[in-house]
Amino acid sequence: MEEIKSILISKFEEIERRMQSVLEQLNDDEVNWRPNESSNSIANLIVHISGNINERVLNGILKRNIARNRDEEFEELYRTQPELLDITRDSFTIMIESIKDMSTEDWHKMQVVRNKERTHLEVLIQCAAHFSEHLGQLFYIAKMIKNTEYVTTSIPKKIKP
Structure with a gap:
């Protein structure tokens, strides 16, 4: 199980890093832009992923009682880019720290x-797939907005020594 734990943590860290890289390229208006009425903004998608983490991890794994209104996540909303960076960081911290703390029995x-009924393992694997799908939507929206100015997120930034 330690190998699976390590793989899941790496995947969620990668998803978080790439989401943050997209957000850092956009301003407040851009993260709230919707291609049309039936489509989501980047803000909607981030709020939705956070709601999913609350439901699957806080409620499902940690047995907390956090209310979620899934439909509200897809209504027109406005969040600033810094708010979305915070939501992303906080949500993925919950996800990753919860996985680190899980026992084999969990x-x-x-x-x-x-x-x-699903095992927590099944749920976490589904979350990785689900969030990856929405990450693709974030990329597409950001590329539509930024056009040639979009910077790919697939290559991590090098940390200067």
Whole structure:
């Protein structure tokens, strides 16, 4: 299970890093831009991922009682770019720290997701896939907005010594 734990933590760290890289390229108006009425803004997608983490991790794994209104996550909303960076950091900290703290027994515990019992491991793997899908949407929206000024997030920034 330690290998699976390590893989999941790495995946969620990568998703968080790439989300932050997209957000850092955009201003407040750009993160709230919607291509049309039936599409989501980057702000919607970030708020939705945060809601999903609250439901699956805080409620499902940690057994807290956090209220979630999923429909509200997709309504027109306005968040600043710094707010979205904070939401992303805070949400993924919850996700990653929770995974680090999980015992082997915890991986096999069950929670109900869409009226079906699933192990915490199944839920976390589904979260990685789900967040990756939304990450692709973030890339696409950012590329539409920035055009040739968009900087890819697939190559991590080098840290200067």
